[in-house]
Amino acid sequence: MVKPILVLYYSLHGSTRHLAHKIAQGIEMQGGEAMIRTVAKISDGFTQQQPAVPQSGDPYVTHEELANCSGLALGSPTRFGNMAGAMKYFWDSTVNHWVAGSLNGKPACVFTSTSSMHGGQESTLLSMMLPLLHHGMVISGLPYNEPQLHTTQTGGTPYGASHVSLGKQSTALSQDEIALCIAQGKRLADLAKKLG
Template identity: 50%
Template structure:
């Protein structure tokens, strides 16, 4: 019997766009048999009365036990948000134990303008993942929407241009987020099967 693969989709969202991306990534994860997605958020540092999320705040033991991870943050001056950075600054115990080594991971983001720093923000989120020894993956150009989307999407991960007060994501953006989640889940499943067969 194949065990269930658990992928955590961890995000911080100020106005809801990054959360929407997270949900489409989770859909992609759960399109793969035996894979489930757990949507989680990080504790906010700056109070935000304009937005609330129904996702639970992540706890470190959950991260230790996951089979794969997707993390997303809005662009804050070309970097991940302070709340997301603060969370990763608390993961030293996992780093010392090597709990995340060889687990697959990916990143996603949203910005308020087309040139708002999406790719540098994605790079900033990759850094702690690499230090933890995770296997960071992006979106390959075999995904047709990566060639044609003008509303978001990079080879580093799913992205979107968020407009405050506007709801919904561009169709190609959702396709890329779905594909990214699906690829992450398939990789986690393959790595789990490889590990099982070698034992």
């Protein structure tokens, strides 16, 4: 039985969620099974308590789902050139997977969204790769044979798919961004088959 590919994201306004769903579409177009999950907002632990299950949208990820995936697409909006605190908080809780080597050798890719063209997309994508490398995952980017990397006026990098709202707070993805998400999902599904 082929294990699903986990598409794990955090999204506050919806852009990163839209990217996640397009990457999942690419995974499924290539014959893979995408499992879309999110992480909860973090709180100070005193005044705000997050529900155990989201009231709407995609379910929260479990550690069992992470351990049992055949590949991973990881997404977060940019926060000062880095992944959002909620996603970092989740990865800080994965020490048992690191000790067990449960992610070792599995393919992974990253994706992000920002409000401005130079809002830290590439540094965020690179920072999200770091815990994946420590877990022994095989990192995949987007190769330049994807024509939209040469023509995009919005998001898209060789480090991973991305979205730029250009300060308009728009969560709508451009056609180039959609094409690159789908290409990234297809590439991840291919790698999961080859490495699985």
